[in-house]
Amino acid sequence: MGVAESPALEVQGVTKRFGDVLANEDVGLRVERGRIHALLGENGAGKSTLVNIIFGLYQADTGEVRRNGEVLNLNGPRDAIAHQIGMVHQHFQLVPVLSVAENVVLGDEPTRHGVVDLDRAAAVVRELSERFGLDIDPKSIVEDLPIGIQQRVEILRALYREVDILILDEPTAVLTPQETNHLLNVLRGLADTGVAVVFITHKLREVMAVADEITVMRRGRVVGHTVPADTDESDLASMMVGRPVELRLKRTPASPGDEMLTIADLVVDDDRQTRALNGINLDIRAGEVVGVAGVEGNGQRELVEAVTGLRGVVSGSIILDGEEITGRSPRQISTMGVAHIPEDREKFGLIGAHTVADNMVLNRYHHRPYSRHGIRRPAAVDDEATRLVEEFDVRPPNIAAMVATLSGGNKQKVVAAREFSHDSKVMVAAQPTRGIDIGNIEFIHRRLIEYRDAGMAILLVSAELDEVLGVSDRVAVIYGGRIVSCEPAEGIDRDRVGRLMLSGADG
Amino acid sequence: MSDLFIRFRWVILTILVFVFVTLFTAEFQQAQTTAVLASALRQSTPLLFGALCGVLCERSGVVNIGIEGQMLLSAFVGFMVASATGSLVAGILAGMATGALMGAGLAGLSVTLQGDQIIAGTVLNIAAFGISSYFFQQGLTLPSGKTSPVSLGPLADLPVIGRVFFINPPLTYLSLILIWLVWFVLFRTRWGLWTRSVGEVPSAAETVGISVARVRYTNLIAGGCLAGLGGAYLSLEAVGSFERMMTNGRGFVALAVMIFGRWNPIGIWGAALLFGYASAVQTQLQFRGWLADDPQFIGMIPYVVCIVVLAGFVGRARPPAAIGQPYSRE
Numbered sequence: 001m002g003v004a005e006s007p008a009l010e011v012q013g014v015t016k017r018f019g020d021v022l023a024n025e026d027v028g029l030r031v032e033r034g035r036i037h038a039l040l041g042e043n044g045a046g047k048s049t050l051v052n053i054i055f056g057l058y059q060a061d062t063g064e065v066r067r068n069g070e071v072l073n074l075n076g077p078r079d080a081i082a083h084q085i086g087m088v089h090q091h092f093q094l095v096p097v098l099s100v101a102e103n104v105v106l107g108d109e110p111t112r113h114g115v116v117d118l119d120r121a122a123a124v125v126r127e128l129s130e131r132f133g134l135d136i137d138p139k140s141i142v143e144d145l146p147i148g149i150q151q152r153v154e155i156l157r158a159l160y161r162e163v164d165i166l167i168l169d170e171p172t173a174v175l176t177p178q179e180t181n182h183l184l185n186v187l188r189g190l191a192d193t194g195v196a197v198v199f200i201t202h203k204l205r206e207v208m209a210v211a212d213e214i215t216v217m218r219r220g221r222v223v224g225h226t227v228p229a230d231t232d233e234s235d236l237a238s239m240m241v242g243r244p245v246e247l248r249l250k251r252t253p254a255s256p257g258d259e260m261l262t263i264a265d266l267v268v269d270d271d272r273q274t275r276a277l278n279g280i281n282l283d284i285r286a287g288e289v290v291g292v293a294g295v296e297g298n299g300q301r302e303l304v305e306a307v308t309g310l311r312g313v314v315s316g317s318i319i320l321d322g323e324e325i326t327g328r329s330p331r332q333i334s335t336m337g338v339a340h341i342p343e344d345r346e347k348f349g350l351i352g353a354h355t356v357a358d359n360m361v362l363n364r365y366h367h368r369p370y371s372r373h374g375i376r377r378p379a380a381v382d383d384e385a386t387r388l389v390e391e392f393d394v395r396p397p398n399i400a401a402m403v404a405t406l407s408g409g410n411k412q413k414v415v416a417a418r419e420f421s422h423d424s425k426v427m428v429a430a431q432p433t434r435g436i437d438i439g440n441i442e443f444i445h446r447r448l449i450e451y452r453d454a455g456m457a458i459l460l461v462s463a464e465l466d467e468v469l470g471v472s473d474r475v476a477v478i479y480g481g482r483i484v485s486c487e488p489a490e491g492i493d494r495d496r497v498g499r500l501m502l503s504g505a506d507g
Numbered sequence: 508m509s510d511l512f513i514r515f516r517w518v519i520l521t522i523l524v525f526v527f528v529t530l531f532t533a534e535f536q537q538a539q540t541t542a543v544l545a546s547a548l549r550q551s552t553p554l555l556f557g558a559l560c561g562v563l564c565e566r567s568g569v570v571n572i573g574i575e576g577q578m579l580l581s582a583f584v585g586f587m588v589a590s591a592t593g594s595l596v597a598g599i600l601a602g603m604a605t606g607a608l609m610g611a612g613l614a615g616l617s618v619t620l621q622g623d624q625i626i627a628g629t630v631l632n633i634a635a636f637g638i639s640s641y642f643f644q645q646g647l648t649l650p651s652g653k654t655s656p657v658s659l660g661p662l663a664d665l666p667v668i669g670r671v672f673f674i675n676p677p678l679t680y681l682s683l684i685l686i687w688l689v690w691f692v693l694f695r696t697r698w699g700l701w702t703r704s705v706g707e708v709p710s711a712a713e714t715v716g717i718s719v720a721r722v723r724y725t726n727l728i729a730g731g732c733l734a735g736l737g738g739a740y741l742s743l744e745a746v747g748s749f750e751r752m753m754t755n756g757r758g759f760v761a762l763a764v765m766i767f768g769r770w771n772p773i774g775i776w777g778a779a780l781l782f783g784y785a786s787a788v789q790t791q792l793q794f795r796g797w798l799a800d801d802p803q804f805i806g807m808i809p810y811v812v813c814i815v816v817l818a819g820f821v822g823r824a825r826p827p828a829a830i831g832q833p834y835s836r837e
Contacts (some may be wrong), residue, residue, distance in 0.1 A: 059713075078716030093711035095704045096828070106704055107715030109697045116697055157715070 007163050008033045008196040009054065009085075014063030015380030016049055022290045027063070031165065036197045038211035040204075042437035043407045046220040047200045048090070051167045053321025054198075055087045056080040067165075081107075090169040092150050096143035100136055101125045104157045118421030128159050132189060136419070148179030155186065163211040166190060167198040170287055172206055175436050184210045202240065202437050204233040205466075206249075218242050241439050249445050253490075254473040256285035258321075260457035261307070261338075261426045266316035268302045276302035278481040279316065282459075284426065285306055289448060289458040291489070295501050299481040300461045301343060304430045307459065308340045309333040310348075321425050332364050339424035341415055343431045343461075349415040352404030356394065357385035359403050359416050360483055376415070384421075392417035393443065409440030416444055420451055429452065430461045440472075445471055465501070469494065479504035511582070522777055525784055537667065543787045544671040548679065549745060551776075551783025553578065553754075555682045556737025557761025558768065558775045560606070563730035566693060567723045567772060568706040568829040569617055570624045573609065573631030574734050575758025580635035581605040581642065581738025586749040593650040595743055599678070602739030603732045609733020614724045621833035632758075640751050653747030654678060678740045685733065690772040702726055706827035709834040719834045734758075756810075763813045770826065772834050781816070785809040 012030040015022070031037045041047045052058045054065055056074030065072045067083050080087070094103050101121040110117045110124070118461040125138035134152045142150055143387045151171060158166050168187075172180045185208060187197050201207060206227050207214055216224040216239045224239045261284045270276035276299045284290045294300055307309035307318055309330040318326045323446050325333050334340070342348035350359050361370050361381050369380040385399040392413045394406070403411060412432065421428065429448065433441040448471055454457055462468050468475055469489060476486040477500040484504045485497075501507055512519065521731045532540050557574045564571035571577075581602035589598025609631050616627035638649055656675040662673040673682075693699040701722050704712040710718045737757075768775030789808040798804055 076716065077714045081716055089713070089714065093708065093714045095707045095711050097707055098700075098704065102700060103711075106712070107717050109700060111697055114697070115695045116700055318525060 006066070007031055008068065009198075010066040010069075011050070011054065012064055012066065014050065014053060014060045014065070016046075016053060016058060018049075018141060022220050024053070024060070027217070027220070027222055029215055029222070031196045031198055032213075033164070033196050034191050034194045035212040036191050036199055036210055037355040038207040039198060039200045039217065040207055040214055040236060041200060041217035042202055042439060045217040045240070047217055048169055049198060049220075050194065050217070051087065051169060051198065054080070054165075055085060055167060070402075078107075081161050084161070084163045085165045086161055086163030086167070088151065088154040088158060088171055090167070090171075090173065094142050094150060094153055096141075098142060098341055099138065099245055100140055100142060100145075100153050101155075103142055104128075104155055104160050105139070106157075108161060113140060113362035114222040124160065124193070127157060128156055130157060132156075132186060134186065143497070148175050148182070150230035151175070151179075151183065152186075157450050159190075164194065165196045165198065167200070169200045171199070172201060172203060177345060179473050180206065187353075188419075201399070204236050206440075207236065208233060216240055234503055243331075245442060247340075249442075249449065249470050251471075254288040254452065256473070257455065258323055259283050259457065260286045261295045262317075262319040263303075263307070264317050264319070266303075266306060266318065268299075268306045268311060268316075269314055270302055275314075276481050277306070280478075280481070280483055282476060282483060284457040284459055286425070286455045286457050287452055288473040289452050289460055289471055290474045290476060290486075291460040291462065291468035292476050292478050292483075293468040293497055293501055294478035296463050298478050300430070300478055302481075303463055303478070304343065304428055304459075305339075307333075307426075307428055308338060320438040334424075337423070339363075339409060339419035339427045341412075341419055341420055341427070341429040341432045343434070345411055345415050350403045350411055353402060355400050356389065356403055356406070356414055357381050357399040359414050360388050360399070361383040363422055370430050388417040389422055392447075407448050409436035412436050412444065420447060425457060427456055427458045428461075429458060431463060432460070433462075433467060441467075465494070465497065469497070519777065519782055525781070539791070540760045541667050541670050543784075543791050544667065545752045545782060546787035546790060547784040548671055548675070549783070550786040551779040552679050552682050553737045553740050553745070553757050554761045554782055555686065555776060555779040556733050556740060557758050558765040558779060559682075559685055559772060560610075560730035560734035560737070561762055562689065562693070562768075562770050562772060562775060563702075563726045563733065564610075564613075565765065565801060565830055566827055567702045567726040567832070568719075568827055568832065569613070569727060570628065570831045571610075571613060571730065572625060572628035572759070573613055574628075574636075574737075574761050575754055576628075576635030576759050577606045577609045577731055577750070577805070578738040578741065579632075579754040580609065580639055581735035582742040582753055583635075583639035583738075583749050585735070585739040586649070586742035587642075587647070589649055589651070589743055590647045595649070595651055595654055598649075598743050599736070599739045602743070603735040606731035606733070606738060607728045608731070608734025609751055610727040610729075610734070611724070613731075614727040617833060618720050618723045621835060624831050624833075634750065635796075636752065639749075640666065641648035643749065643751060647748070649743070649747055654744045676744050678736060678744045681694035681736065682740070684770045685736075686776045687731075693772070698722075698725075703827070706829055709829050709832075713834075719769040723834075737761075760809070760813055763816070766826075767816050778816075782809055782812060784811040 007030045009031040011027060014024050014027045016024040024198050027050055040045050053060050056076050056079050072083060101118060104125050105121040109121045122138035129136045134156060136149060136152055143155060171183060175183060179212050191197050211228055215222055218240060234247050237247055263280055263282045265281040268275055268277040292300055302311060306313050309328055313326050317324060320338060321338055325336060327360050361384060364370060370377060382399060389399055391398050394410050394413045404415060448458055460471055472489045474486060475489045475492055476483045477497060496506055557578055561571055584605040585598040585602030588601035589595050613627050613631060616622045617624045656674050656676050682713040701717050704779045705719050705722045713719055741753055760782060764778040765775055767778035787810045789805050792805045793802055827828055
C-alpha cells in the first residue's frame with residue numbers, strides 16, 4: 001500500500017457528549033481496505049457511539065470522519081449508505097413480517113412501472129447470497145428464520161448497497177459457536193474482496209482469530225492499537241478493563257459434601273411436545289459446580305426449566321436434599337432452596353420497568369421482613385437492596401433506578417445478587433455471563449466459586465465451553481437430550497468435549 | 508391467491524352464507540332482496556371509506572380513533588360548502604380537505620409532538636362534534652340536491668346484482684375503486700412497502716434511509732382524504748343534508764371493520780359488506796314492524812354483529828407491530 005493512499009475510513013479527534021456523559025473523547029481510528037478491524041472494549045466504552053457517528057446516526061460534537069481522504073458530513077443513515085458505508089446492528093433492524101428479499105431491498109427497491117419488482121429483488125438476493133456463501137432463500141419470511149440467518153439478511157442488505165465499509169456491532173453476541181464460525185468466514189471472504197470490515201466485540205477469542213488490526217477502547221477513549229501477532233488474550237483483556245485481569249479463574253479444588261440435587265431418569269418434552277430430555281441422570285453435591293456443556297438446543301433449556309419448576313415433567317424425579325420437588329410450583333421450589341439465574345434475564349429474570357430495589361426481592365417480597373400481613377414494607381426492601389447493590393457492585397449504585405436503564409452486565413448482577421442472597425441449597429445458573437463484559441464475567445465467576453466454597457451446589461449450563469471448563473468441578477456433556485459423559489473437569493481434553501458436544505460420541 | 512382464501516376464510520365464509528340466504532329469499536321476493544342488498548352496499552360505503560382511512564394510518568403505525576370525528580366534520584364542512592356554492596364537487600373536495608387537515612393535525616400531535624395517539628384521536632372526535640354542532644344551522648338545503656345515481660349501461664340490467672352494484676352514485680363507485688387502489692399501493696408499490704415497514708419496525712425503516720415522519724404524515728393525510736370522502740358520502744350522497752352526530756358511531760365501527768378485514772383492503776370490503784348487510788337487515792326488520800314495541804332490540808343488530816365478530820373471529824389477527832408507539836430516532 002502506497003504511503004500517499006488514504007485509508008478507506010479515518011476518524012480524527014471525535015468527541016461526543018450525551019448530557020454529562022463523555023461517550024467519545026478525542027477518538028481516532030484508521031480503517032484500511034480489505035482488512036478486518038476489530039474494535040474492542042467493554043460495554044459503555046464508546047464503541048457503539050463511535051460507529052453510530054460513522055453511520056450518521058449521531059453527529060460528533062467535534063472531530064471529523066474522512067472517507068478516502070474526503071471529509072464526510074453525514075446527516076443520517078441515508079448519507080452513510082450513499083457513501084457505501086453499511087452497518088449490521090446489534091439489535092437487527094429487520095421487518096419480521098416481510099420476506100428476506102423485501103428486507104434486503106427496502107429503501108432502495110427495484111421497480112417496474114412503479115411496482116416493486118420482487119422477482120428481480122429475489123434474483124439479486126440469490127445471486128449475492130451465492131457469491132458470498134450466505135445460503136438464504138429470498139422468499140422466506142424473516143421471522144421464521146433463526147437468529148444466525150437473520151443476521152445474514154442484515155449483511156446481505158449492506159452488500160446489496162455495494163458497501164465497501166461494513167460495520168458490525170457485536171455480531172456474535174447472539175450466535176451459537178457454529179454460527180459464529182460461519183460469520184467469521186464470511187467476514188474474511190468479504191475482506192478478501194476489498195471490503196473494509198469494522199467488527200465490534202468484546203470476545204477476545206474471536207478478535208485473535210479473525211482480526212487484522214485491533215483498536216481497544218475504554219471509557220470513551222482509544223487506549224491501544226495493535227495486531228494479533230503482537231498481543232495475546234490476557235494483554236487485550238487488561239487493556240480493555242484497565243487493570244490486570246485473570247482470564248483463568250483462580251480456584252481451589254472442590255470439597256464436595258452430601259448430595260444436594262439428584263436428577264433421576266428425567267424425561268421432559270419441549271414446547272412442541274417432542275422429547276427434549278430422554279432420561280437424564282445427574283447428581284450435584286454440596287460445594288461443587290457441575291457444568292453442562294452442549295450445543296444449544298440439546299435439552300439444556302428444558303433441563304433448567306424442569307429443575308426450577310417452570311416446565312412439567314413426563315417422568316423421572318428431581319430430589320432436593322432428600323425431598324422430592326418434581327411437580328411443585330416454581331415458587332415452592334424457590335422457597336425450598338433452588339435459586340435460578342435464568343437464561344433470558346430480560347424476560348424471566350427481571351421486571352425492567354420496576355426499580356432495582358423491587359427486583360432485588362422478587363423472589364421473597366411476600367415474606368418477612370419485606371411484607372407483613374400482606375402489606376409491603378419498602379424500608380426493609382430498600383435496606384436489603386442497598387446492601388446488595390454495594391455487595392455486588394451494581395452500577396450506578398442507585399436502588400431507585402429502573403432496571404431497564406442498566407447495562408446488561410449490571411442487570412445480571414441484580415439477578416445474581418437476588419438469587420445468591422436467598423440462602424439456597426442449589427443454584428441453577430443458565431448462561432450466567434451471556435452478553436456481559438469481561439469485568440462482570442470475572443465477577444460472576446468468582447461469586448459462583450465463593451458460594452460453592454460456602455457449600456452451595458451449583459448447576460451451570462452454558463453455551464460457552466470455556467466457561468464450563470473454567471468454572472466447573474465436573475463437566476457433563478449433553479447431546480440429544482442425554483448426558484453422554486460426566487467426568488471431572490481437572491485435566492479434561494477440550495477437543496474431546498467438543499467432539500462429544502457435536503456428535504454425542506467420542507470419535 | 509390460495510393463501511388469500513385461507514387468510515380471509517371467515518370473511519369469505521360469512522359472505523357465502525349471506526349470499527346463500529339472500530339467493531334463497533330472492534326466490535320469493537326479488538324486489539325486497541334487491542332492496543336489502545342495495546341498502547347493504549349503501550350502509551357499507553361509509554364504513555369502507557373509514558376503514559380504508561384506518562388501514563392507511565395503522566399500517567404506518569398510527570392508531571386513528573379520530574375517524575369518527577374526521578367523517579363528522581367532513582360531512583358538515585362538505586355540506587356547508589355545497590350548500591353555499593351550489594356545487595357538489597366543491598362540497599366533496601371541501602370534505603376531503605377537512606379530513607386531510609384533521610389527518611395532518613393528528614400527525615402533528617402524534618408524530619411531531621409524539622403524544623399519545625388515543626388522546627390525539629379523541630381530541631379530533633371532540634373537536635369535530637363541538638365545531639359541527641356549534642356552527643350547524645337548521646334549514647339549509649342543497650340547491651343541487653344530492654349526488655344522483657349513474658347507470659352503467661347493460662351491466663345495470665343484470666338481475667339483482669345489476670341494481671345493487673351498477674346503478675350507484677359517484678362516491679359509491681369511487682369507494683369500490685379505492686379498495687383496489689389502496690390494496691395496490693400497500694402491497695405492490697414502494698410506498699406501500701415503506702408504509703408497512705414503518706408500521707412494523709420504524710427503526711429498521713429509518714436505518715435504510717426511510718423517513719418515518721414523512722411516511723406517517725403522508726399516510727395520515729391521505730387517510731384523512733378518505734375519511735373526508737366518507738363524511739361527504741354521508742351528507743352529500745346518502746342523506747342530502749347534515750344532522751348533528753350524523754356519523755352515529757360509524758367511524759368506530761369502521762375500526763372494527765378494519766380489524767375484521769385484517770388491515771387488508773380486500774378483507775375490509777368483505778367486513779364492511781357484512782356490517783352493511785346487518786344494518787340493512789335491521790332496517791328491513793324495523794320496516795316490517797318486527798318487535799315494533801321494542802325497536803331498540805332490532806337496532807342493536809349491527810352492533811351485536813360487530814361485537815360477536817370482533818370477540819369471536821378475530822382472535823388471531825395481528826396488528827402492525829409498531830402501532831400506537833411514537834417513534835424517535837435516539
